[in-house]
Amino acid sequence: MASGVGHFDSLGNACIKFHLCGVIHKEPGLEFEGIIDTGFTGFIQLPLQHAFSLKLPLEGTASYTLADGTQTACLIALAKTTFAGKMVIGAVTLAAGSRDILVGMGFLRQFKFGMIMVKNRIVMIDEEELEKIGQKQQAEEQAATDAQSPPTPTIL
Amino acid sequence: MADDPKVLDTPDKIAEEGQRLYDERHRTRLEQEHRGQFVAIDVTTGNAYLAKFPEEAIEEARKQAPNGVFHLIRIGAPGAFKVSYGSRHGFWGRPLRQPR
Numbered sequence: 001m002a003s004g005v006g007h008f009d010s011l012g013n014a015c016i017k018f019h020l021c022g023v024i025h026k027e028p029g030l031e032f033e034g035i036i037d038t039g040f041t042g043f044i045q046l047p048l049q050h051a052f053s054l055k056l057p058l059e060g061t062a063s064y065t066l067a068d069g070t071q072t073a074c075l076i077a078l079a080k081t082t083f084a085g086k087m088v089i090g091a092v093t094l095a096a097g098s099r100d101i102l103v104g105m106g107f108l109r110q111f112k113f114g115m116i117m118v119k120n121r122i123v124m125i126d127e128e129e130l131e132k133i134g135q136k137q138q139a140e141e142q143a144a145t146d147a148q149s150p151p152t153p154t155i156l
Numbered sequence: 157m158a159d160d161p162k163v164l165d166t167p168d169k170i171a172e173e174g175q176r177l178y179d180e181r182h183r184t185r186l187e188q189e190h191r192g193q194f195v196a197i198d199v200t201t202g203n204a205y206l207a208k209f210p211e212e213a214i215e216e217a218r219k220q221a222p223n224g225v226f227h228l229i230r231i232g233a234p235g236a237f238k239v240s241y242g243s244r245h246g247f248w249g250r251p252l253r254q255p256r
Binding site: 037038039040041042043045059060061062063064065066067071073074075076078089090091093102104106109110 | 167168170171172174175196199209210211214215217218224225226227228229233234235236237238239240
């Protein structure tokens with residue numbers, strides 16, 4: 001079962017560590033720690049300066065809608081991203097004037113992970129495994145219901 | 157030297173040109189049939205590359221137009237992405253648009 005583990009930082013932000021690879025490093029590339037932002041619909045948002053050390057190939061721009069409704073433009077790059085032993089290519093947005101690395105819901109979608117936060121732990125579980133657990137539970141509930149119901153009388 | 161609007165030398169200018177091309181050439185058709193999907197507009201040609209997800213739209217665009225410069229748009233949405241963790245971010249210093 002593929003899974004990953006995160007943690008909470010000193011400010012209480014839910015964080016995970018992952019690797020990004022541009023065109024210069026060997027896979028999996030350089031390690032980064034990002035804040036999981038469930039209100040961010042993108043993949044990863046990276047402060048612009050990291051694009052230089054990673055040598056990320058720029059593709060163009062994208063626009064963001066911020067929490068207050070304003071829109072801003074940022075550069076966008078595709079980067080090989082490795083987390084919990086899986087590698088995907090994701091659209092990384094590059095924000096100038098930002099110091100925080102954000103991990104968005106696009107990251108969970110592409111890695112096919114569900115996220116559970118319990119006390120001081122963050123656990124990422126493979127969506128297929130969660131699906132199997134759900135199906136197993138449903139089958140067990142059905143079996144229990146069948147066992148409780150009286151047998152259907154046979155009409156001769 | 158006069159400011160030539162076709163010199164796309166900042167992210168803001170690329171984004172504005174991409175949005176203009178989208179509005180003029182693609183918006184009506186795409187918003188009827190492909191709402192919620194992503195489109196990468198090549199600002200050098202005006203061509204649009206459509207996909208279900210952002211990385212797919214950019215990959216397809218790069219495959220079809222190796223020299224292109226792309227602006228990513230989510231069809232029917234005000235921006236390609238939403239960010240809630242925005243208060244500590246300066247981004248590019250000034251907003252492209254104010255909220256309506």
